Amino acid sequence: xxxxxxxxxxxxxxxxxxxxxxxxxxxxxxxxxxxxxxxxxxxxxxxxxxxxxxxxxxxxxxxxxxxxxxxxxxxxxxxxxxxxxxxxxxxxxxxxxxxxxxxxxxxxxxxxxxxxxxxxxxxxxxxxxxxxxxxxxxxxxxxxxxxxx
Numbered sequence: 195x196x197x198x199x200x201x202x203x204x205x206x207x208x209x210x211x212x213x214x215x216x217x218x219x220x221x222x223x224x225x226x227x228x229x230x231x232x233x234x235x236x237x238x239x240x241x242x243x244x245x246x247x248x249x250x251x252x253x254x255x256x257x258x259x260x261x262x263x264x265x266x267x268x269x270x271x272x273x274x275x276x277x278x279x280x281x282x283x284x285x286x287x288x289x290x291x292x293x294x295x296x297x298x299x300x301x302x303x304x305x306x307x308x309x310x311x312x313x314x315x316x317x318x319x320x321x322x323x324x325x326x327x328x329x330x331x332x333x334x335x336x337x338x339x340x341x342x343x
Contacts, residue, residue, distance in 0.1 A: 199308035200229070201241045201273075203299045204249040206313050206333055207265070211258045222313050225333035228342050229311070233269050241308050242270030245298040275305035290324040292317070304328050311336050 210223045233240045246266060253259040280301045287297035296317050303310040310330045312318060321330040331339070 197236055197239050199241055199306055200233075200238045200336075201243075201299065201303035201306065201308040201310050202226070202229070202333070203296070203310070203312045203314070203317075204246060204262075206311050207246075207262060208253075208258065209313055209333070211255065211261075222333050225337045228337055229333055230265075230269065232342060239271050239308075240266075240269050241273045241302070241306050242266045243273045243299070243302040245295060245302060246270075249295060273302050273306045273308075275302060280305045287324055287326075290320070292320050292324065296320075300324075300326055300328075300330070309336065 206222075206226060209219065209226050212219050212223070214220050214223060229238065230240070232238050250259055250262045250266070253262065280298075283304060284294075284297040284301035287300055288294055292300065296312075296314070299312075300310055300321060302308075304327045308328060310321070310326070310328050311333050312330065313332055315332075318330050318332070329339075336342075
């Protein structure tokens with residue numbers, strides 16, 4: 195497997211901090227952990243953008259904030275994109291119905307050629323409607339698609 199670019203949004207990266215008493219949350223947490231293990235093995239490159247940093251700084255839980263900072267510092271690679279073009283695409287995605295933060299994440303993923311992973315089912319549908327230029331799906335569907343074990 196080559197070092198493919200992936201972009202996990204903040205709700206996905208934060209999944210391990212959610213209440214694990216629900217089956218879907220546990221499954222998504224396991225999928226995120228599996229993906230991160232493949233990043234550690236250099237099978238995938240985890241891309242990090244300024245949108246990640248802004249959202250982490252807004253995280254209310256100080257433990258989660260520190261853990262996420264350390265995770266992205268250890269495993270993340272900064273996105274290398276034309277910020278003006280990414281911003282223009284994000285604005286276009288907002289006009290298509292995406293929220294500002296979601297649009298920024300999707301635009302960074304698109305301009306990096308990264309597969310976009312989120313836990314937000316509504317966002318996945320909005321990405322399909324907006325005709326995004328990259329694959330968009332959940333961590334579980336990504337693991338299934340890629341045959342990760």
